[in-house]
Amino acid sequence: MKRPPEKSILKKLERLAQGHKPRVLDLFAGCGGISLGFDAAGFQIDAAVEIDSAAVETHARNFHSHLTSELLAAHMKPRDLTRIEPDELTEELSLGPVADAFDVVVGGPPCQAYARVGRAKLRDVADHPSAFKVDPRGNLYLRYLHFVAATQPLALLMENVPDAMNYGGHNVMAEVAEALDELGYVARYSLINTAFHGVPQMRDRVFLVAHHRSLDSDVRFPEAANHLILPPGYAGTRAVALKFIDLFDKQYFVEADHGDTSLPGPVTTQDALGDLPPITLHLEGKLKRGARRFNEIVPYEPTCKLTRYARLMRQWKGFEAPDEGLRDHVIRYLPRDTDIFRHMPIGGEYPAAHATAVKLWEKRVRQIERRLKKTLSEKDRTALYAEMVPPYPVSNFPNRWWKLRPDAPSRTLLAHIGKDTYSHIHYDSAQARVISVREAARLQSFPDGFSFSGTMNPAYRQIGNAVPPIMAKSLATTMMETLQNAALRRSKRLVAAE
Template sequence: MNFLDLFSGAGGLSEGFLRQGFNPIAHIELDKYACETLLTRTIYYYLKKDNLEHLYREYQMLYHEKDIVKKQAREELISNIPIGIMEPIINVEISDKTLPFLFKNIDDRLNYMGIGELDMIIGGPPCQAYSLIGRARDKDGKTGDPRNYLYKLYVRFIKKYKPKAFVFENVPGILTAFNGELFRNLKAYMKRVGYNIEAQTLNAKDFGVLQNRKRVIIIGWRKDLNFDYPKIEPVQSNYIVNDLLYDLPNLGAGTSYKKFIYSGELNRYLEEYKIRKSYDVVTHHNARPHNTRDLKIYKLAVEKWNNEKKRIKYTDLPEGWRTHKNITSFLDRFKVVAGDEKYSHTIVSHISKDGHHYIHPDIKQNRSMTVREAARIQSFPDNYYFEGPRTSNYIQIGNAVPPLMGEKLAEWFKVKLENY
């Protein structure tokens, strides 16, 4: 079974389908660093097939080296893979202008692989134009944002390749954008090209992810197929967020961990949900620096959570600690990741800005979450290597579909597609 990945990001949704044995035709993504991450992950899967994972781990352990060293090492890894085997990762914006180029590349790949029919298209256009917060902060409510209509380009791929089914992921705000008119148009467009569709709001916490993350998942299937919407039983467990964090070495603000070795043993959650293997190494575990004022606020926020199980509000801060004049809205500027709860609050790309909304629950460490910690909350495994600078790593993670969520969807589709 095969799939085409549009608006790929760092590959969270794709990762779920790869784990279930789906073969990628191509990944298309605008962001340069996300494409580099996708390439590194592609290398991992091809090395894994040939029992060469040790070469990949050696690459991971170059994490603290200069970019030029890592680039050369990655090129050496690629030399272990026969030419033409790896799927293309196309670093191009999806637009009316680029569609002919993209279609040609995909056609060439399908011909090379001897594939006559595409099984699935997966992906989701950038969500900022549909997000409720984004619309609230924009004086025009994002009405002039061209990203509102990227779904039409997504449907152009569906119309051309007529896959058996597709998965379209986005934020809940897509259902209400422009008083619901955008979603009505999207449904009509998808049905017009020959697909039955259904949309549901799903929560990542029901898929084993220790995060409260709601997303709209639109499923479409060709009208000639007897499909329906995936029926997935919610995962029930007693794990808490600290089960994700306890084995990562303690860090203070502005410090880096360079030894690659875990500080705790592999626990049941990390193993069961494929976050960590016994032979994995620690990368991307560097703590941001914070100024003295922010560190005081972080400590106050953690104390309030630990003692009262309450979130700190901006108006709770001493006046001398406030830097914003606005004290009537967005009062939850500082938020602790609740380590003693079953689920973290939602990881979003804003984590790249300052970390104030993602304070580590351990008051002794007194800092915001590292890239690796954020990746774990999103259910990325520790062998997932994010390319690019730290800011880009946070954006890639915050925008991603949790791999555990993607895998459950892929597992359901695998069973369905085996009958066609």
């Protein structure tokens, strides 16, 4: 027997049919990558739940600065999803009854729970009946589903890392889809690389989209906007993630569109960063160690030619570039490594960086010996080696460093960029540096008018944790079409019934 649609679902469809924007609740919101994409696609961002104080302040200032100071303060409050209930959230934010407050729920549980880097720590609790209490990250998706059940959205989006398809021997995304089926939703998930959708970054993520059955709509994923051949490392990772699909029920999985050669190539790092002002303070001895605050303005280059992507980053509606210039175009001061950055090859990884450092050390030894006209002692040579050569074993950290290729998208930005930025060294050897906060934001597709709270390290972390807004917009646009079509059908039925 077919279940009749819930009253709140029909009420929300009628609201959309009247021309109102769909209202979004963003869970595990971070600084707002998904929110920004949905905002750009015509959604209304009404609430977010985020535990990190810097990230939630960023989110509130970018999406709720038009509210009264009292309401803005309420949106800036860090919240732990394991400790707050849906009705408490809507009460604190003055959003009315929880079942009527939102049309769409989005978000993704922190990926540390699924990523390979964290699995060793979670292995012992993966199948534990109280895993949520032992390590709450492992089952945070259960809290996501709890909020879905309480808010009864028309549609939802969940994002996570590819390992979510094989976490502790089970497919989290398939399990979520099954649970959503019980809640009255049709769910599908897909493994999508953001470089196929106009992001200058090769970032594989799993996206699950679900519609309430009352919408009577198939779940669709966006078509590719760009085409590329992924490097072997990405292709291998995707193969590992996808091979487990056959072990589980395949009915929920949808293969992503990769387009073909008729599409434009990917957005490259040079497309994304080439118009930003050069940074040379570290080469002039004007930079020191310590926290970088965003209190100095760096003006744009007045005569720089803009790529299509750079123009988008400057002209994003509602987040246009500030007239005075950029406040977060700041970098880490890494004096030992400046010459390494300058001389290591484009696309080089840590082994190349280490080899470059050794050559520079050998050259310095020869220079000193020529000047002194004597051979350096082993002690002096060793001391100079420690001063010039990074100490990490080459075999243990092959991917720790990477120098961007200007003719290709960037590798994946991770939250670890908040601790060091060696994974993204600028391709311009003359600048001999790692990427700035604003350049990291550009690679993640945050527009220049989107500001980050806190100092340099928290900003890097927020950016690395985010879903690229352009990818979110692509998904949101497809979801908006589904919602509008469903609302239109509902409106026609109401008219026909009169």
